[in-house]
Amino acid sequence: MSKKNEKLNEKVVEIQPADTQSADTRKVVLMQGNEAVAMGALAAGLNFYAGYPITPSTEIAEILSSELPKRGGKFIQMEDEIASICAIIGASLAGAKAMTATSGPGFSLMQEGIGYAKITETPCVVVDVQRGGPSTGLPTKPSQSDIMQSKWGSHGDAPAIVLYPHTVKECYELAIRAINLAEKYRTCVTLLLDEVLGHMREAVKLPDISNVRIINRLKPTVPPEWYKHYDENQKYLSPVASYGEGYRFHVTGLAHDALGFPTNKASEVATMMKRLKCKITHNIRDLVQIESYMMEDATIAIFAAGICARSAKAAIKSAREYGIKVGLLRPITIWPFPDDAVRKMLRDVDTVIVPELNEGQMIHELQRLTKDKGDGKLIPIQRTDGEMITPSHIFQVIKEVH
Amino acid sequence: MANIPQRVIHKYLRHNKKFPHVWCAGCSNGIVLGDIIRAIAELNYNRDGITMVSGIGCSSRMPVYVDFNTLHTLHGRAIPFATGVKFQKPEQKVIVITGDGDATAIGGNHFIHACRRNIDITMILINNNIYGMTGGQYSPTTPTGDRATTCPYGNIDPTFDICDLAMGAGATFVARTTAFHAIEAQGLIKQALEHKGFSLVEVVSACPVIYGRLNRKGGAPEMMMQMRDNSVPVQAVAKMSPEQLEGKIVRGILRNVDKREYCDAYENLCTQFKSKEEASK
Numbered sequence: 001m002s003k004k005n006e007k008l009n010e011k012v013v014e015i016q017p018a019d020t021q022s023a024d025t026r027k028v029v030l031m032q033g034n035e036a037v038a039m040g041a042l043a044a045g046l047n048f049y050a051g052y053p054i055t056p057s058t059e060i061a062e063i064l065s066s067e068l069p070k071r072g073g074k075f076i077q078m079e080d081e082i083a084s085i086c087a088i089i090g091a092s093l094a095g096a097k098a099m100t101a102t103s104g105p106g107f108s109l110m111q112e113g114i115g116y117a118k119i120t121e122t123p124c125v126v127v128d129v130q131r132g133g134p135s136t137g138l139p140t141k142p143s144q145s146d147i148m149q150s151k152w153g154s155h156g157d158a159p160a161i162v163l164y165p166h167t168v169k170e171c172y173e174l175a176i177r178a179i180n181l182a183e184k185y186r187t188c189v190t191l192l193l194d195e196v197l198g199h200m201r202e203a204v205k206l207p208d209i210s211n212v213r214i215i216n217r218l219k220p221t222v223p224p225e226w227y228k229h230y231d232e233n234q235k236y237l238s239p240v241a242s243y244g245e246g247y248r249f250h251v252t253g254l255a256h257d258a259l260g261f262p263t264n265k266a267s268e269v270a271t272m273m274k275r276l277k278c279k280i281t282h283n284i285r286d287l288v289q290i291e292s293y294m295m296e297d298a299t300i301a302i303f304a305a306g307i308c309a310r311s312a313k314a315a316i317k318s319a320r321e322y323g324i325k326v327g328l329l330r331p332i333t334i335w336p337f338p339d340d341a342v343r344k345m346l347r348d349v350d351t352v353i354v355p356e357l358n359e360g361q362m363i364h365e366l367q368r369l370t371k372d373k374g375d376g377k378l379i380p381i382q383r384t385d386g387e388m389i390t391p392s393h394i395f396q397v398i399k400e401v402h
Numbered sequence: 403m404a405n406i407p408q409r410v411i412h413k414y415l416r417h418n419k420k421f422p423h424v425w426c427a428g429c430s431n432g433i434v435l436g437d438i439i440r441a442i443a444e445l446n447y448n449r450d451g452i453t454m455v456s457g458i459g460c461s462s463r464m465p466v467y468v469d470f471n472t473l474h475t476l477h478g479r480a481i482p483f484a485t486g487v488k489f490q491k492p493e494q495k496v497i498v499i500t501g502d503g504d505a506t507a508i509g510g511n512h513f514i515h516a517c518r519r520n521i522d523i524t525m526i527l528i529n530n531n532i533y534g535m536t537g538g539q540y541s542p543t544t545p546t547g548d549r550a551t552t553c554p555y556g557n558i559d560p561t562f563d564i565c566d567l568a569m570g571a572g573a574t575f576v577a578r579t580t581a582f583h584a585i586e587a588q589g590l591i592k593q594a595l596e597h598k599g600f601s602l603v604e605v606v607s608a609c610p611v612i613y614g615r616l617n618r619k620g621g622a623p624e625m626m627m628q629m630r631d632n633s634v635p636v637q638a639v640a641k642m643s644p645e646q647l648e649g650k651i652v653r654g655i656l657r658n659v660d661k662r663e664y665c666d667a668y669e670n671l672c673t674q675f676k677s678k679e680e681a682s683k
Contacts, residue, residue: 048490070675074489074668079515083482086475090486093473094494116476243471244491246450250466252474261420261466
């Protein structure tokens with residue numbers, strides 16, 4: 001097998017350039033990233049939202065407070081972010097497709113609840129429209145400083161599923177995917193947005209909903225007395241009942257056995273921990289998506305997510321005009337991390353430029369996958385002053401390393 | 403030879419797992435669990451239609467033992483979880499089991515907002531004046547001057563009156579009793595469950611093993627007698643002087659009013675869209 005055609009464990013997603021869609025008749029709409037998240041979630045069947053206002057995510061709550069009552073869904077503004085995450089977990093246990101949206105400070109407050117959703121395997125979605133930190137930081141400025149928080153924010157070991165769009169259209173698509181994955185994998189899925197993406201308006205053609213696959217959680221087919229809330233015979237993805245359907249199961253944040261009852265027994269705790277891990281690690285190909293942009297002949301690669309990937313694409317176009325062979329590898333799923341694709345990229349190119357709006361959260365992962373921590377091979381571009389990394393900045397770095 | 407109360411209890415307890423329970427000898431939690439079950443049995447509720455939600459603490463271990471839909475959540479957060487269940491499925495009878503620390507310290511914010519919304523949740527708060535599960539630290543209801551492991555020289559904190567707090571925040575059914583008054587508690591819980599809106603029953607209880615020992619209150623029987631002797635029915639309060647009322651636990655229904663319930667209000671809000679939809683058909 002040639003190096004270039006090596007089979008990856010992760011899925012490479014084809015991103016269609018906008019002009020190839022000129023033949024279709026779908027209406028072009030001007031839409032904000034936050035609005036696209038709200039509309040995407042509704043398209044995926046969202047019927048419960050609990051939230052607390054916080055810049056720059058508030059539009060998601062505002063739109064859903066208007067839309068959900070019209071569609072028979074539930075909207076409630078809670079007293080804080082802790083209450084919001086708890087309410088969506090409660091609603092999900094009662095059968096809802098539930099979501100909340102927040103930003104850095106609220107995301108920090110939600111971490112205990114996110115851990116609860118993971119250990120109890122309760123489907124829900126948290127949207128984090130990131131802003132500058134630490135603390136109150138920069139409420140209206142972009143930042144990518146929650147990349148590690150979205151993976152490690154809650155105490156204890158439970159793998160995360162985190163999606164990271166880079167266009168308004170992708171906000172819509174990944175909101176659908178986030179709800180689908182939460183339902184399928186019975187966990188809390190995080191959708192990370194950049195502040196500028198949340199507030200940016202773009203002309204988009206939304207996908208035809210009738211062609212979009214909507215996933216609903218598997219329901220048990222066994223009689224109540226046979227039901228196990230965490231059935232160990234179901235390859236880690238077992239059917240799940242809701243409250244009020246006759247199954248009368250127990251849910252606890254304590255370590256639990258297959259029935260959901262608390263346990264301290266080492267073998268039962270080990271089974272639970274293995275289940276939490278393996279339902280993610282056994283399904284990398286389904287979970288992890290990447291975009292490969294002009295990478296076929298690249299000798300320089302840029303590895304960037306979210307809004308930094310937008311700047312990178314613009315910089316690549318400029319560099320290609322000068323004949324510089326540069327491409328972009330963009331993680332669409334950032335957790336689980338696309339290890340295989342990154343390893344391949346690190347083998348195929350001479351230099352990898354890593355622009356990110358933080359002090360090196362993503363580059364750590366690349367260092368983990370390189371010899372000598374990527375010394376000389378990995379070129380960081382980091383910015384935490386609340387401003388974007390511009391295409392010209394990335395272009396300058398490309399020229400320097402060329 | 404089975405007597406009637408035992409049969410009632412057994413119908414509502416999970417017999418497949420998890421006994422014996424975690425509570426110490428002499429703890430009031432079991433008495434309150436019996437009160438709740440007998441109230442539910444008298445009301446003849448379907449077990450599938452009940453969701454029992456708790457936070458963290460001794461009393462919050464209750465849901466695992468009962469054969470309802472049960473949810474043991476995070477410290478202080480039983481109410482927002484319960485709000486999620488109730489708002490999504492208003493037909494469920496949602497009961498929150500909580501303690502003084504869980505509800506009024508870490509969960510204080512959620513408590514007052516549930517009262518304000520008047521969402522149809524019945525909250526049974528077992529007030530033992532201490533953090534029992536962590537070994538006896540002072541709570542917002544540990545009496546001033548009493549001892550706990552984190553106030554070895556006596557508690558300097560003033561205390562919350564939980565029922566006053568609930569009434570101030572807008573709860574529409576508020577009652578208090580003690581673990582000694584089991585029949586009264588059963589009746590109050592029954593009325594709270596039948597009340598439409600947010601209802602609170604505070605059950606003052608005995609923790610002889612920790613609070614009682616630290617404060618030389620005697621064993622479980624002595625603490626039971628203290629609850630009997632230190633409490634007065636609300637009907638008697640009018641005839642008593644402030645001096646006579648000093649340190650007394652006032653028992654009975656302190657408030658019972660009808661106000662618009664939260665889920666009903668939301669349903670009402672949604673009907674305008676339903677009627678528009680029907681008109682357009």
